[in-house]
Amino acid sequence: MAYSEKVVDHYNNPRNVGSLSKEDPNVGTGLVGAPECGDVMKLQMKINPDTKVIEEAKFKTFGCGSAIASSSLATEWVKGKTVEEALSIKNTDIVRELSLPPVKIHCSVLAEDAIKAAIGDWKKKHGVDVPASEKPSH
């Protein structure tokens, strides 16, 4: 299978690889997927409690090149956005940006889920209710 140039670029130069402290009250952590399915994404965001702006985002992914690229792109996109803006990112945006083929659409779904899971975790830490629409679909 041939990969798009953008997938190859993210795979070769993944953006924002790493981890933030899970204990930090301003950090939300999303861990989605499962090893037996061949994909696990961990997405973390440091969110400013006053401005609700995502100041930092880090990821680690076990998965194919498209999964790595989807999560790498997600960290790039959420950085500098507010929580509400980040929640409006759809998996189809990721599919379009990376030119993912149909068999790799689940990678983009997982990345969208990871964004929601990380923000959900942060909201929970701050005692905010997470509406069903913002919960990960998987």
Place this chain on the structure above:
Amino acid sequence: MAVKLPIYMDNHATTPVDPRVVETMLPYFTEKFGNAASRNHSFGWAGEEAVETSRQQIASLINATPKEIIFTSGATESDNLMIKGIAEMFREKGNHIITQAIEHKAVLDTCKNLEKHGFEVTYLPVQRDGRVSIEDLKAAIKPTTILITIMYANNEIGVINPIAEIGKIAKEHGIFFAVDGVQAVGKVPVDVQKDNIDMLAISGHKIYGPKGVGALYVRRRNPRVQLSAIIDGGGHERGMRSGTLNVPGIVGLGKACEIAQKEMPEEAARLLGLRERLRKGLEAKLDEVFINGSMEHRLPNNLNMSFAYVEGESLLMGINDIAVSSGSACTSATLEPSYVLKALGVGEDLAHTSIRFGLGRFNTQEEVDYVIDKMVQVVTKLRELSPLYEMAKEGIDISKMKWQTA
């Protein structure tokens, strides 16, 4: 010496044609193009003579007689012919067939097809080392069993079955024994007499011969095996396989067998040396790598290894100047990880991280060293990217975690 890229190390999938084989084949495309079935002119005679030479070369490699060799379009056809041919010919005698879980699809799907036509098939499980258990086999035999079909060596893990023992049991019970010999013939000594094999499927392109040609050994004495044909027509190949013979392909297959027989001891030792260099190199430089299948009963050119916490397809993407294959779901059409590794009891998480290295005649030590360095570099990079590796290093038991599966 500089290594020429890309490196081909996927010799269980196919092999390049040996230049000596190509050279032998060439005249049969042009000046010696006759139909081997043309009995009344010299063009036909030249074709027939070439086909008979090939039969001799193949028979010699497996300790058979030339008349016991039938030519086919490849091992998938040979597998179909030996299984369906026996099933149809002996269905009055019984309808039970024994095979095993990690056969090639050419055998498994043929058996599944027969199940739709009133046959009963037992799929023996394999042990953790990838071999069939003799006790399981004995227990599966019934009065209605007409055929046991077990592969000589597996195409993913290279594990060699106890073929001589199985052959002995089949013979004692008067059951036909059909063997998919694709990965073993030409790589390790295969002797149809010693192993009591009644039918043996052979492929040209796995032994440095051309694609599109294969053979089937069909025993003629003790017992004489009769098969129903699956392709009808001009009655070629003693009526077992009609169709004009692919003379250039057959010439190539014969020459490939001749070379394999002559060079096997030396080649097997060399490939074993390279395989062990690869294994030791990877094990020395990487933690948490696991070999899939028996190391003791294994083809000299195979290594199947899981690189925990690194998904197979992303690994292949990082080593894109090396041609190998992976048991990862992402590399298969079905999105399921390897059924072979699953049958061995390898967890799905580790199956997704497996790589199959298939060494071959044209691989060099320099290439092996390059592969080791590249694998170490890419696995290390991807582990830095892997949340699972991070969790494992923190002492979290990943197998006990609750994952949100779709």
